Amino acid sequence: MTTxxxxxxxxxxxxxxxxxxxxxxxxxxxxxxxxxxxxxIKLLEAQERKAYKDMTKNVASEKYKKEDExxxxxxxxxxxxxxxxxxxxxxxxxxxxxxxxxxxMVPSLDLTGxxxxxxxxxxxxxxxxxxxxxxxx
Numbered sequence: 206m207t208t209x210x211x212x213x214x215x216x217x218x219x220x221x222x223x224x225x226x227x228x229x230x231x232x233x234x235x236x237x238x239x240x241x242x243x244x245x246i247k248l249l250e251a252q253e254r255k256a257y258k259d260m261t262k263n264v265a266s267e268k269y270k271k272e273d274e275x276x277x278x279x280x281x282x283x284x285x286x287x288x289x290x291x292x293x294x295x296x297x298x299x300x301x302x303x304x305x306x307x308x309x310m311v312p313s314l315d316l317t318g319x320x321x322x323x324x325x326x327x328x329x330x331x332x333x334x335x336x337x338x339x340x341x342x
Contacts, residue, residue, distance in 0.1 A: 292335075300324065
């Protein structure tokens with residue numbers, strides 16, 4: 206490794222240079238400083254209000270939450286009640302169709318065979334209806 210000569214002309218010149226960095230502050234009157242300070246305080250307060258509003262924008266007050274909660278509860282009850290009623294009507298209709306339709310296709314079918322055909326078709330329709338109910342939830 207080579208050593209650097211300290212008496213080399215470039216290093217001598219660099220040692221003579223001094224870093225001068227002045228931060229010049231503008232001359233401001235006392236009234237202007239006071240006005241700037243008040244403006245700074247107002248801007249900080251506005252920033253804090255905005256940050257608080259952003260944090261709490263999706264938090265509802267208790268008054269509106271209760272009214273909204275009851276409305277949503279009734280809407281959900283109505284939707285679920287309609288789904289249950291629709292399922293009962295559909296499954297009952299499928300059972301009735303198979304119960305009365307099976308003896309028409311096979312005249313020698315007795316009561317037990319008609320009930321079994323009705324239950325099989327009603328079970329298939331119930332499973333299909335349950336699939337669509339679960340898919341919507």
